Amino acid sequence: MVSKIKTLQEAIAQIPDGSSILFGGWTVARKPMAAVFELIRQGKKELHLLANPAGPCADLLIGAGAVKITETNFIGHEVLGIPYGFRRFFEKGGLDKTGFLHDDWTVMTGALRILAGSMGVPFIPAKSLRGTEIIDPEHDLLADLRGKSKKLPNKKVQFIEDPFWDEGELLLIPAIKPDYAIIHVQLVGDKGTVRIDGGNFLDYYAAAAAKHTIVTTELVTTEEYLQKHPELNSIPSEFVNDIVEVPYGGHPTVVHGAYDLDFEFYNKMVDATKKEETYQQWLQEWVKDVPDHMTYLEKLGVRKILALRSDPGLGYNAFLKRKP
Amino acid sequence: MMKAYNLRESMAVHASRQIKNGEKVIVGTGMPLVAAIIAKNCHAKDAVILMEAGPYNSNPAALPSCVADPRGFVGAPWVADPVQMMGMILQQGRIDLGFLGGAQVDMYGNLNSTVLGSYKNADVRLPGSGGASDIGALAKRNLIIIAHEKRRLVEKVDYLTTPGWKLYPYKDGKRIQGALVDRSELGYQGGPAAVVTTMGVMKFDADTKVMYVSEYYADLDVTLEMIKENTGFAIDTSRAKPVVPPTEDELYILRNVADPEKIFM
Numbered sequence: 001m002v003s004k005i006k007t008l009q010e011a012i013a014q015i016p017d018g019s020s021i022l023f024g025g026w027t028v029a030r031k032p033m034a035a036v037f038e039l040i041r042q043g044k045k046e047l048h049l050l051a052n053p054a055g056p057c058a059d060l061l062i063g064a065g066a067v068k069i070t071e072t073n074f075i076g077h078e079v080l081g082i083p084y085g086f087r088r089f090f091e092k093g094g095l096d097k098t099g100f101l102h103d104d105w106t107v108m109t110g111a112l113r114i115l116a117g118s119m120g121v122p123f124i125p126a127k128s129l130r131g132t133e134i135i136d137p138e139h140d141l142l143a144d145l146r147g148k149s150k151k152l153p154n155k156k157v158q159f160i161e162d163p164f165w166d167e168g169e170l171l172l173i174p175a176i177k178p179d180y181a182i183i184h185v186q187l188v189g190d191k192g193t194v195r196i197d198g199g200n201f202l203d204y205y206a207a208a209a210a211k212h213t214i215v216t217t218e219l220v221t222t223e224e225y226l227q228k229h230p231e232l233n234s235i236p237s238e239f240v241n242d243i244v245e246v247p248y249g250g251h252p253t254v255v256h257g258a259y260d261l262d263f264e265f266y267n268k269m270v271d272a273t274k275k276e277e278t279y280q281q282w283l284q285e286w287v288k289d290v291p292d293h294m295t296y297l298e299k300l301g302v303r304k305i306l307a308l309r310s311d312p313g314l315g316y317n318a319f320l321k322r323k324p
Numbered sequence: 325m326m327k328a329y330n331l332r333e334s335m336a337v338h339a340s341r342q343i344k345n346g347e348k349v350i351v352g353t354g355m356p357l358v359a360a361i362i363a364k365n366c367h368a369k370d371a372v373i374l375m376e377a378g379p380y381n382s383n384p385a386a387l388p389s390c391v392a393d394p395r396g397f398v399g400a401p402w403v404a405d406p407v408q409m410m411g412m413i414l415q416q417g418r419i420d421l422g423f424l425g426g427a428q429v430d431m432y433g434n435l436n437s438t439v440l441g442s443y444k445n446a447d448v449r450l451p452g453s454g455g456a457s458d459i460g461a462l463a464k465r466n467l468i469i470i471a472h473e474k475r476r477l478v479e480k481v482d483y484l485t486t487p488g489w490k491l492y493p494y495k496d497g498k499r500i501q502g503a504l505v506d507r508s509e510l511g512y513q514g515g516p517a518a519v520v521t522t523m524g525v526m527k528f529d530a531d532t533k534v535m536y537v538s539e540y541y542a543d544l545d546v547t548l549e550m551i552k553e554n555t556g557f558a559i560d561t562s563r564a565k566p567v568v569p570p571t572e573d574e575l576y577i578l579r580n581v582a583d584p585e586k587i588f589m
Contacts, residue, residue, distance in 0.1 A: 028389075107376050108410035130491075133485070198394050
């Protein structure tokens with residue numbers, strides 16, 4: 001059997017420009033940041049990003065000019081500040097100027113769309129969204145591409161009267177069928193069995209929905225070890241195509257039980273994204289002039305890496321200074 | 325004279341009082357989390373705190389900085405994934421109270437967390453709904469927490485992200501321009517029960533579904549005139565009463581248990 005273990009460069013190099021990528025994790029938690037930086041390093045273009053919800057994974061790629069389309073319910077940094085990349089491309093004529101396209105959804109409907117994708121069904125009903133502007137076709141920035149692009153559903157939503165139980169009107173929403181899923185986890189067996197510690201978010205469904213799943217991991221272990229407690233495992237190797245070992249590959253987001261959110265680094269990063277010029281400088285310093293993830297970690301430094309470590313029992317670092 | 329507490333602390337305490345003991349409350353990042361932790365440590369010890377990222381019956385020892393922070397997962401008896409928490413528990417209608425924030429709230433309690441200005445040429449792009457739109461539609465009751473400013477409490481939201489009392493009807497997939505429909509006509513239960521601000525507690529008229537001032541922070545020298553000046557529509561103050569001020573216990577919990585690091589305060 002061919003090994004699934006790849007380097008980060010190899011795993012990302014196989015992704016063609018224009019691919020749709022579904023990121024695992026949640027806003028500023030367990031995001032596959034080393035992979036995001038490698039996508040920027042390799043100069044990927046016209047990406048179609050999905051995440052439920054997105055954080056720096058989308059904002060940094062949009063700001064870097066690597067993104068054509070996003071479909072998600074949220075792009076932000078939570079308490080850590082404003083998503084300046086997203087804002088620059090969206091606000092005040094930005095959409096017209098850049099050609100960037102965004103499709104707004106919600107956590108529940110996004111989750112159900114990924115669930116539908118994971119089940120191999122083309123759509124699923126949902127009770128929310130009606131009455132809001134999220135489904136207003138006037139706001140559908142993807143309207144011109146629907147029916148033409150194979151990566152997009154022909155319509156955003158379809159109203160339907162419950163044909164089975166007379167429960168009234170609801171919406172059908174389309175499955176998400178990404179080319180790639182990229183998720184970052186704590187532990188993977190050498191054949192691809194995944195064990196996630198803490199919140200799993202939608203990573204299981206994402207891995208099952210994608211045509212090709214890349215799992216970056218803090219550590220690769222033996223399948224024999226993971227087989228001692230199969231009930232603790234989160235994703236079967238069935239849904240995993242590539243395994244990439246990247247310790248601290250979620251930095252600066254938080255990875256449950258491994259390391260906490262790097263507030264200091266994160267705040268500086270968001271500050272840098274405020275202006276195109278300062279963001280380009282930041283990208284030069286932390287991504288483009290850094291040949292690989294190991295060099296990124298060397299630049300981060302052993303003191304920082306050790307200071308962020310989480311208590312594996314608590315899941316976080318109880319003594320981390322969260323405010324400057 | 326320097327007051328013993330400020331408007332923002334009052335907002336957190338009065339929001340916490342809206343949570344009843346034993347209720348299942350789904351909270352978002354920020355002030356809702358702070359208020360829920362105050363409630364759980366004061367009058368609502370049996371409240372069940374849920375977060376859309378997964379924590380079920382969370383009782384954190386340290387304030388989570390977001391709903392996916394490991395601090396929210398520790399000590400919970402079960403961790404859901406968002407299909408389970410939102411697609412099942414919320415969509416079944418099992419959640420008593422949704423606790424939401426936003427950039428704008430209108431006279432009917434509709435929330436905007438998407439754009440300021442027009443959608444395609446926005447003045448400000450906000451992060452987006454997250455789970456707010458689903459929670460606003462499907463929880464049994466909603467509570468909104470927002471700073472009391474004229475640009476935030478508006479007659480009509482720039483973009484209707486999250487359902488309040490009066491929503492936009494659609495026909496053949498297209499929005500019927502200028503029309504509003506009661507949320508109950510779309511089959512949604514509940515609706516916003518209160519809007520807790522930095523000036524007081526607003527509620528909604530049972531018949532008209534329009535927001536009015538129910539209580540105000542007279543203890544912090546807030547006047548009804550100030551509320552009128554800082555509200556973007558003509559708000560009814562005729563039913564307003566001074567609030568019962570925060571207790572020492574509530575303030576102690578807020579400052580020493582809920583958010584001692586001042587992450588959100």
